[in-house]
Amino acid sequence: MTAGIDLGQPQAQSVRSDEDVVRVRQLVRAVAVASKLSLVDQTKVVTAASELARNTLVYGGGGSVEVTVVDNGRRKGVQIVFADSGPGIADLDLAMTDGYTSGGGLGLGLSGSRRLVDEFQIETSAETGTRITVTKWSR
Amino acid sequence: MALSTEESGRLAALLSGQDERVTTRWTEIVTSSLRGRLSQAELRRQVQDLHRAIVSTGEQGIIDLSADSAAELRAALSELSRGRARQGFSATETTVSIFALKDVLAELVQENGGPNALPDYVAFSKLVDEMGLFTFESFVRTRESLIADQAEQLLELSTPVVKLWEGVVAVPLVGTLDSARAQVVMERLLQTLVDTSSPYAIIDITGVPAVDTQVAQHILKTVVAARLMGADCIISGIRPQIAQTIVALGIEFGDIATKASLADALRHVLRLNGVETARRQPRRDA
Numbered sequence: 001m002t003a004g005i006d007l008g009q010p011q012a013q014s015v016r017s018d019e020d021v022v023r024v025r026q027l028v029r030a031v032a033v034a035s036k037l038s039l040v041d042q043t044k045v046v047t048a049a050s051e052l053a054r055n056t057l058v059y060g061g062g063g064s065v066e067v068t069v070v071d072n073g074r075r076k077g078v079q080i081v082f083a084d085s086g087p088g089i090a091d092l093d094l095a096m097t098d099g100y101t102s103g104g105g106l107g108l109g110l111s112g113s114r115r116l117v118d119e120f121q122i123e124t125s126a127e128t129g130t131r132i133t134v135t136k137w138s139r
Numbered sequence: 140m141a142l143s144t145e146e147s148g149r150l151a152a153l154l155s156g157q158d159e160r161v162t163t164r165w166t167e168i169v170t171s172s173l174r175g176r177l178s179q180a181e182l183r184r185q186v187q188d189l190h191r192a193i194v195s196t197g198e199q200g201i202i203d204l205s206a207d208s209a210a211e212l213r214a215a216l217s218e219l220s221r222g223r224a225r226q227g228f229s230a231t232e233t234t235v236s237i238f239a240l241k242d243v244l245a246e247l248v249q250e251n252g253g254p255n256a257l258p259d260y261v262a263f264s265k266l267v268d269e270m271g272l273f274t275f276e277s278f279v280r281t282r283e284s285l286i287a288d289q290a291e292q293l294l295e296l297s298t299p300v301v302k303l304w305e306g307v308v309a310v311p312l313v314g315t316l317d318s319a320r321a322q323v324v325m326e327r328l329l330q331t332l333v334d335t336s337s338p339y340a341i342i343d344i345t346g347v348p349a350v351d352t353q354v355a356q357h358i359l360k361t362v363v364a365a366r367l368m369g370a371d372c373i374i375s376g377i378r379p380q381i382a383q384t385i386v387a388l389g390i391e392f393g394d395i396a397t398k399a400s401l402a403d404a405l406r407h408v409l410r411l412n413g414v415e416t417a418r419r420q421p422r423r424d425a
Contacts, residue, residue, distance in 0.1 A: 022315050025349060043349060043380040044387060050351040051388075098389055106352045112388035 010068040015056045015084075024053040024065050028080060031067050035076045037138050045078055045136040048116040051109040052082045052132055058103060060084025060130055070135060077118070077137035085129035092124060141203030146262045149255070151197030153247050154190060161243055162186050168239035173232055185222075185236065188215050204269050216270060217277040224281035233278050237271040298324050300331040307339045307408050308332065309401065311376075313346030321357035325364060332370045339411075340365050341404045345376030355390045362395055373397070375404035 011031065013024050028049040032042040049065070056063040063084030070079045089095045096114070101107035114120040119135040142150065154161055166183045173182070192215040196202050203209060216237070223233040241264055248260045298320060303309045308331050310324055328340055342358060344350065362372040375398040377385075385392075398404040409416060 018317055022317075029348075040380040040383050043384050047349045047351045047384045047388065050349055050353075054351075054353060106356050106390065108352045108389045112352065112390070115387045115389070116384065 010066045013065045013067075014062070015053050015065055015082075016062045017057070021050060021053045021057060024067075025050050027065075027067055028078065031069060032078050032136070035069050035078050035138060037078065037136065041136055041138065044116040045080075045134075048113040048134060048136075049080055051113045052080070052134070055109055056082045056084045056130075059089075060086030063129070072137075075137045075139075077135050079133065079135045082132045082134075083129065084131075088126040088128075088130055089122075089124045090126075092122065141201050141206070142197075142262055142266055144200050146259060147197040147200060147202045149259060150202070150263055150266070151194045153244070153251070154197070155194045157247070158190065158194075161247070162190050164246070165190070165239055165243050168242055169236050172235045172239070173228075176228070176232075177226075182236075185219055189219065189237075189240075191215075202266060204266070204273060212270075213273065216274050220274045220278040221281045224278050224285070230275055230278055234271045234274050237267060237274050240270075241267050298327055300327045302331075302335060302337070303341065303405055304409065306335075306337045306412070307341065307405065308335060308337045309341040309343055309404075311343045311346060311401075314348075316347055316354045316357055318353075318357070321354075321361070325357075325361045328361060329364060329368060332365060332368055338370055339373070339408045340370050341373045341375055341401065341408070343376040343401045343404070344374065344381070345378070345401070347376075347381075350381050350385060350390075352388060352390060355385070355388075355392075359392070359395075371396075373404045373407060375399070375401045 011027055013027055014020060015024060025046055029042060029046045032045050037045065049067075053065055056065070061084065063082065063086070066081045066083075068079045068081075070077045094100055095102075096111050097107075098111045099107040113134065117134040117136045119133075121133040122130070123132075124130040162183065165186045166179065169182055169186065170177075170179060189212075192212040193202070196209050196212045199208050201208070202212075204213065219236060220233050223236075244260065244263050244267070248256050248263075298310070298312075300308055300310050308328070310328050312324065314320075316324070328342075331337070332340060342361065344354075344358070347354060358374065362374070365372045373396045374392065377397055377399055396404075396407060398407060406416060
């Protein structure tokens with residue numbers, strides 16, 4: 001799986017369909033394996049990517065995902081950026097509440113993803129859409 | 140891009156005037172590009188079909204690939220590309236059968252000469268391009284339908300419901316559990332529960348690489364549906380990394396029994412049924 005992936009470059013994947021969510025998952029797993037994340041951390045970051053990519057598709061109307069290997073001098077990690085140009089999130093605090101959903105899911109995707117990764121940033125507005133950046137560091 | 144009546148007539152005349160030579164030369168060019176992967180006789184038959192279709196369309200008047208009069212030509216082209224797509228030829232190897240006609244036409248037009256030679260060749264060439272694109276389109280359509288068929292077969296293949304014990308059925312889930320597959324799994328499981336009148340069902344997720352909220356939701360819905368029918372569900376195959384991810388995500392399985400392995404789940408069900416499993420002392424005959 002890791003063959004053919006240039007880790008120096010960010011890997012981009014557009015998200016337009018359910019199949020693309022699967023591709024994002026495979027891409028993140030490949031990069032996580034290459035960054036020497038433990039099996040638990042791989043599974044966590046892959047799951048978080050799956051949640052956020054699906055949010056990009058379902059609520060953002062599709063968008064793009066970029067996966068990069070980052071290095072802070074001491075540890076390596078995986079950074080993933082999810083960007084869409086959808087309607088944005090009106091009430092961020094509410095959206096980040098466990099069990100709240102505007103769609104019909106379990107309402108854990110956004111809040112749960114934050115617990116699955118080490119760093120979680122979210123920028124959202126009605127004009128520019130939503131951009132979520134998450135990072136998972138190796139231990 | 141249709142050929143005018145005069146151009147169509149000249150093309151038909153050009154091709155039918157020396158039909159034996161045209162088909163032979165055409166077959167030669169195609170054969171060399173396919174490197175013997177199709178027999179000469181079969182290629183010749185295909186080329187003759189195409190030749191006949193073009194000539195008969197041209198004799199009727201305007202050759203316009205999108206018009207009703209070109210139905211025969213379109214049929215011949217789609218049949219060719221369908222055959223190639225199913226035999227595993229590449230798109231290039233398929234369209235080359237059409238583009239080879241350009242070489243043949245170039246030779247013929249050059250020999251005949253005349254004031255119309257160049258404009259005619261340009262017009263014929265455009266028609267060949269159009270035919271090539273049409274072939275490519277139907278090639279892709281055939282491939283896509285093959286892929287769709289395979290995806291459907293995969294869906295069928297990957298969701299067996301197996302009987303583990305009297306009154307115990309199991310669904311080993313493998314791969315990605317999207318909505319379509321979840322629906323198939325649920326239908327199969329519920330039907331099998333009725334058919335075998337089993338009170339227990341085990342859903343094994345060992346083969347599911349990542350359990351996110353959507354997968355969890357599908358599983359929970361299946362369990363609730365099974366419960367409505369009076370069957371108890373046990374989820375097995377929860378590996379350590381999946382367990383930690385589920386906890387971090389905050390998914391709760393409530394009072395649904397979960398086990399680490401399928402064996403544990405089966406033992407659990409058997410115990411509930413009052414079946415005791417004990418290891419027999421190995422015999423020491425020696």
